[in-house]
Structures are given as C-alpha cells and as structure tokens.
Amino acid sequence: MSKVLFKGAFVMSCNDEIGDLEAADVLVEGARIAQVGADLAAADAEVIDAAGMLLMPGMADTHSHLWEAPFKGRVTEAWGWEYFTNMHPLVSWLSAEDLYTATYAGAVESLAAGVTSMFDYCTAVMSPEHADAAIAGLRDAGIRAVFGYDLRGADPGRRWQHGPSGERFADLERVKGSLADDDDMMRLAICLSEVTPENLDRAEREIAFARELGCRMSWHNNKGGEIVLLHERGLLGPDMLPAHGNYTTDEDLELLGAVGGHLTSQPEAETYAGRRSMTMIGRGHRRGVRIALGVDVPAIMNLGLLPQMRLLYLLQRYIDGMHERLEAQVPVARRPGVPTLTVRDIVRFATVNGQSALGVEDTVGQIAPGFQADLILMDTRTFGRAEGDPAGHVVLNSSAGDVDTVMVAGKLRKRDRRMVGVDTGKLLADREAVRDRAYAGAGETIGRMTRTHWEWSPQA
Numbered sequence: 380m381s382k383v384l385f386k387g388a389f390v391m392s393c394n395d396e397i398g399d400l401e402a403a404d405v406l407v408e409g410a411r412i413a414q415v416g417a418d419l420a421a422a423d424a425e426v427i428d429a430a431g432m433l434l435m436p437g438m439a440d441t442h443s444h445l446w447e448a449p450f451k452g453r454v455t456e457a458w459g460w461e462y463f464t465n466m467h468p469l470v471s472w473l474s475a476e477d478l479y480t481a482t483y484a485g486a487v488e489s490l491a492a493g494v495t496s497m498f499d500y501c502t503a504v505m506s507p508e509h510a511d512a513a514i515a516g517l518r519d520a521g522i523r524a525v526f527g528y529d530l531r532g533a534d535p536g537r538r539w540q541h542g543p544s545g546e547r548f549a550d551l552e553r554v555k556g557s558l559a560d561d562d563d564m565m566r567l568a569i570c571l572s573e574v575t576p577e578n579l580d581r582a583e584r585e586i587a588f589a590r591e592l593g594c595r596m597s598w599h600n601n602k603g604g605e606i607v608l609l610h611e612r613g614l615l616g617p618d619m620l621p622a623h624g625n626y627t628t629d630e631d632l633e634l635l636g637a638v639g640g641h642l643t644s645q646p647e648a649e650t651y652a653g654r655r656s657m658t659m660i661g662r663g664h665r666r667g668v669r670i671a672l673g674v675d676v677p678a679i680m681n682l683g684l685l686p687q688m689r690l691l692y693l694l695q696r697y698i699d700g701m702h703e704r705l706e707a708q709v710p711v712a713r714r715p716g717v718p719t720l721t722v723r724d725i726v727r728f729a730t731v732n733g734q735s736a737l738g739v740e741d742t743v744g745q746i747a748p749g750f751q752a753d754l755i756l757m758d759t760r761t762f763g764r765a766e767g768d769p770a771g772h773v774v775l776n777s778s779a780g781d782v783d784t785v786m787v788a789g790k791l792r793k794r795d796r797r798m799v800g801v802d803t804g805k806l807l808a809d810r811e812a813v814r815d816r817a818y819a820g821a822g823e824t825i826g827r828m829t830r831t832h833w834e835w836s837p838q839a
C-alpha cells in the first residue's frame with residue numbers, strides 16, 4: 380500500500396474533535412488518512428515537507444457545467460438572455476470525443492484550484508456515447524465526481540439522439556449499471572428537467588425513477604415556490620440538491636431546512652446575472668439549510684471555489700450592512716446573528732457541506748483517520764499566514780495560485796504547483812480544437828457574441 384506523510388503542516392482539519400493543529404503530520408495509507416498528530420513516522424512513506432503550508436480538505440464544487448470549459452470568455456459581457464443564446468447552441472456541435480476533452484479540461488482546471496470533488500451538471504448528454512465520454516473525462520482527470528445526467532428537453536440544433544426525460548431513462552439505467560455501487564470516485568446523479576407547476580407531473584416521474592435507481596437529484600431552482608410544490612406532493616427529500624434558489628421564498632427554505640436539505644449557490648454566476656436576489660443565503664442559513672458552493676459556468680468564471688468563497692463572504696456582509704442601515708442601525712454594530720456568516724462558515728460550505736450535499740460527508744471532507752485522503756496544501760511560505768482564524772486566510776488571503784499540492788483518494792494530482800500526469804500542452808491544444816470545431820459548426824467566431832436576442836426555448 381502506498382504511503383504519504385505530510386510533515387509539519389498547519390492542519391485545518393474541519394473535524395470538530397481534531398480542530399486546527401500547528402506543525403502537525405498527516406499519514407496517508409492507500410486512499411485513506413491513517414493518522415493525524417505530532418511527530419508521526421513511517422519508514423516506507425513518501426515524505427512531503429509541508430512546513431509553512433496550510434493543509435486542509437479538498438473543496439467540493441457542487442454545481443458546474445464542465446462542458447463549457449473550452450469556451451472561456453465567450454459570454455463575459457453577456458446580459459439578460461445572451462448567456463443562453465450564445466452558449467447553449469454550442470452543445471449541439473460537441474462530438475462525444477469533444478465532450479470528453481471539455482470535461483477532462485474542466486476537471487483538471489478544478490483540481491489545479493484545489494477542488495477534489497465535482498458535481499458535473501452535464502447538459503450535453505446528446506447520446507449514450509456522450510454520457511460515457513463525459514464520465515471517462517472525469518475519471519481520467521482523477522477528480523472525485525458525481526456525474527449529473529440532465530433530463531431537459533431538445534437542443535436548439537436538433538442534433539440530439541436523445542428525446543426528453545422519458546426516453547433517457549433506459550440510458551440512465553445503462554449508465555448506472557456500468558458503475559460499481561461501491562465506487563466512491565464516480566457516482567451518477569439525475570438532473571431534473573424542471574420543477575414548475577406545468578412540468579410537475581413529468582418531474583414527479585423523474586423523481587420516482589431517480590429514487591428507484593438510487594440516484595441523488597439536482598435541478599436549476601430558478602423560481603420561488605418550487606420547493607413548496609415538491610413538499611405538497613410529498614416529494615421533497617434530502618437527496619435533492621436545488622441549485623441557485625435565488626428566488627426561494629422563506630417557506631421554501633423552511634421546508635428545505637426541515638428535511639436537512641442543502642442549497643448550492645454559485646455566487647459569481649448569480650451576481651453576474653444581475654437579475655438574481657442573493658438574500659437566500661442568509662435566509663437559508665438561518666433556517667438550517669446547509670449551503671454548498673459551485674462555479675456553474677466555466678465559460679465565464681475560472682473553475683475553483685476560492686473566488687466564490689470570497690465573494691460570498693463579502694456579499695453577505697454587504698447585505699447585512701444594508702439591512703442594518705435600512706433598520707437605522709447606524710453605525711452598524713455586532714449583535715446576535717449579525718453579521719450572518721463567519722469565515723469558518725464559508726470554509727465549511729466549501730468542504731463539509733459540499734461533501735454532504737453530494738452524500739459522502741461520512742467519508743470525505745475532513746482530515747481525520749478513516750476519511751478519504753482528499754487534501755490540499757496552500758502555500759503560505761512567501762507572504763505568511765494571516766493571523767486570527769486560518770479560515771480567514773483561505774477566504775480572504777489566498778488564491779488558486781497558492782494551491783501547491785492536491786491529493787484525491789491518496790493519489791497526488793498536483794505537486795509543487797504542477798499538475799501530475801497531465802500533458803498541459805496537449806490539453807491546451809485539444810481544448811482549442813474543441814472550441815474551433817464547435818464555432819465552425821455553429822458559424823460562430825472567437826471573441827464575439829452574435830446572438831443578442833432570445834431565439835431558443837429550453838422547453839422547445
């Protein structure tokens with residue numbers, strides 16, 4: 380069994396009993412953490428000198444569409460519906476091989492930034508081959524993954540072999556059958572079409588199917604009252620992960636909190652959109668909803684959660700302050716419940732809550748014996764670690780460039796700031812080729828949005 384010994388790190392374990400440890404060692408045996416403590420020794424272990432670095436659990440991105448990775452920058456200035464009209468038609472021009480490359484590229488970019496678990500919400504499953512290719516891309520990157528198989532309707536270019544949800548059930552059974560039940564590196568989830576009053580019968584069939592298959596679910600929760608609808612039909616459960624939830628009502632959040640539910644927020648994408656309320660974070664947090672994080676749109680934002688964490692922390696403080704000023708609490712002062720979030724909360728959203736949203740909190744997301752060795756080292760040797768809570772250093776004083784080492788299930792995926800086993804030159808060429816083929820097919824050009832009006836309905 381391979382052994383790796385991290386020596387002398389500042390350990391932020393995210394484990395309640397272990398807490399934070401100064402100059403501690405962590406011994407990894409095989410895929411798991413064997414010991415955490417001082418002066419550990421293992422004669423046959425590869426030793427990583429982690430002095431001056433912060434060792435923490437890898438982060439969990441609980442909602443990203445990795446197929447967009449080759450198109451970074453395409454919709455940077457999109458407004459209103461322009462993101463959809465300029466991005467979604469490109470899906471039709473991705474071959475299964477292209478989807479493999481795009482997904483692999485997105486997973487590598489995420490790993491490089493310290494994300495070790497990924498919910499890939501794949502809206503590009505145009506055929507069984509596409510599903511297999513995306514799963515292969517995730518596997519080859521070595522990221523711990525949940526493959527989210529989307530059930531939404533037809534594509535704008537009509538090149539999909541798959542019809543809407545009903546016709547995809549058989550393929551989902553096939554994919555589920557191809558994955559080992561005890562494979563904790565690759566699991567299947569089902570992305571529901573829509574949870575709206577008009578679509579609720581169909582959603583109910585999808586939910587029943589997902590539960591029969593033993594799959595967790597997610598969906599774009601873009602309207603208020605959707606969680607109430609699920610509750611009224613007796614369908615709401617902790618196996619459902621709503622994404623965004625910017626328009627959720629207090630009742631929605633109350634019900635979600637009551638079932639021990641999670642909400643995954645993508646702070647950069649949601650604020651970028653310009654039309655979304657961000658008050659659901661504080662309202663959900665106060666009602667016991669466990670907040671998790673994601674990036675959502677790698678065509679716009681870099682993959683990796685550190686910028687999401689920082690924006691969320693600052694944004695919530697801004698909202699708290701605005702609320703206090705509206706209530707004439709000026710100057711603002713600390714009082715029970717205000718400010719809403721600590722830096723520790725934010726780190727928990729990205730680690731423990733993220734893994735819990737993916738259903739693996741008992742084995743992933745903490746540095747403690749028995750847990751999966753999904754670990755990252757943040758380099759603090761040059762400018763030092765910020766004083767106070769080290770979670771504050773992670774949230775406000777670090778960047779993806781500081782991620783020195785990344786380990787997933789005991790395997791090193793990044794070391795000395797370089798990706799392990801990745802031909803980065805080939806990857807760059809491959810992702811550019813995917814982009815160029817898609818643009819050629821769709822008649823688009825690099826660096827220019829062409830569709831500035833709504834010409835495609837996802838319900839078509």
Ligand SMILES: [Zn+2]
Pocket residue numbers: 442444500599622675
């Ligand atoms: Zn999304």
